[in-house]
Amino acid sequence: AGAMRRAAAGAAGGGGARAARPAGGAPRPDPAGGPQPLPAQPPARTRGGDPPAASPALDVAPDVFVVRVLLEETGEMFRVTDCRSxxxxxxxxEELDLMAGIPFNLQRLQYLDQGVLMDDSTLKFHDVVPGGIISLCIWHYDGWTELVLAAVDGDPSKLxxxxxxxxxxxxxxxxxHFEDEQWKDWISQRAFVALYIxxxxxxxDAVQYLLEHGANCLSKSPVGRTPLHVAAAMGQSxxxxxxxxxxxxxxxxxxxxxxPMSIARRLHREHGERRMFLHYWKAKSRTAAPTDLIMRKFFRGVRSGFGSKKKNRT
Known part of the structure; x- marks a missing residue:
């Protein structure tokens, strides 16, 4: 019996010296009692052979994002939605032609210190980030900057x-050095830009002044927009x-x-859309009125003709 007790005690002591390895890959005790880390595992590799990105969510920009555009000459800030890389x-x-009210041909865009952004380059090429601020400047020639500032201010006396x-x-x-038609064309272009803005x-008051002094509300910006397009976009009823x-x-x-109607609808300018809709139907009713009068006269003539025939028969 004593021998059996000694054998059991020896087995227990041996089991304590050889502690079971903890689950989950915990460090193994070394002979000196200090923990040793497990060997580093090589990173998993993708099918193409490159290691995966550490955090895909940080590396992938949203498909559609917003950028802000600062009109440097006035300090106005505009948001352009639905931008893509x-x-x-x-x-x-083209979008700023509508949202900022600055005709396409007068715009000069810059981002950070990259100089003037070329038209055929992409936002991705210039590393434009979501929420980034792009500078919009007016070309400084032929007095356009002064005209844009006066139009933004809306003072007829300045214009x-x-x-x-x-x-x-x-x-x-x-x-x-302009004369005759060349001078008139130059003035007409300036009046249109002022009316547009x-x-x-x-x-x-400025719109009224410009229209009374010959500004053409049917003229268009280089992307085909009239002053009514931009007024509708902003809901300026x-x-x-x-x-x-x-x-x-x-x-x-x-x-x-x-x-202008579809732009007002797309940008949820319901009040402006309603104004244009009512104007359309008033115009339709005015053109329809003479026809109605003619039809009434026609039916009266028909009735009177029938009456005369009846009298003749009697």
């Missing part, structure tokens, strides 16, 4: 001194009414096939 600078400028009417004495280095900003009263068309399409 493969979006070209030209496409961004009147900057060559928006044919009786203006305003001249630039470029325009001082003031309509976008909702400066009713009073300017919409004024432009419509001077002959603006709700059916003009821009380069993307959008009309």
């Amino acid at each position: 493969d979006m070209t600078v030209r496409e961004l400028k 009147s001194r900057l060559g928006v009417a044919e009786d203006s004495f305003y001249r630039t280095t470029n325009s001082q 003031t309509s976008h900003r909702g400066h009713l 009073d300017c919409i009414d004024l432009l419509l009263s001077h002959g603006a068309s709700i059916n003009d399409k821009d380069a993307k096939g959008e009309t």
Whole structure:
């Protein structure tokens, strides 16, 4: 019995010296009592042979994102949604033609210290990040910067001194040699740009002044937009009414096939869309009224003819 007890004690002591390896890959005790880490495992490799990214969520930008655009001359900030990494600078400028109210041909875009962004390059090429700020500047030639600033301010007296009417004495280095038709075309272009921007900003007095002094509300920006397009995009209802009263068309399409009505609908400018819709039906009713009168006269004539025949028969 004693021998059996000694054998059991020896087995227990041996079991304590050879402790079982903990589950989960815990460090093994070394002879000196300190823990030793398990050998490092090689990183798993993808099918192509490269190790996977540590955090895919950090490396993949969203498919569609927002960028902010700062108009440097005025300090105004605009948000452009639905941007993509493969979006070209030209496409961004076309959107700014509408959202910032600055005609495409006057825009100069910069990002960080990269200089002027070329139209055929992409946002990805310039490392534009979601929420990044792109600078929008006006080309500094032929007095355009001064005109844009006056239009953004919406002061008719300032605009009147900057060559928006044919009786203006305003001249630039470029325009001082213009005569006749060339001079009229130059003035017409400046009046249109001023009307485009003031309509976008909702400066009713300035829009009224420009229309009364010959600005053409049917002229278009290089991407086919009229002042009514940008007024509709911003929901400037009073300017919409004024432009419509001077002959603006709700059916003009821009380069993307959008009309002022469709733009207002897309941007949820319900009030402006309603104004244009009512104007359309008023115009339809005016054109229909003479026809109705003619039809009434026709039916009266028919009835009177029937009456005369009846009398003759009697």
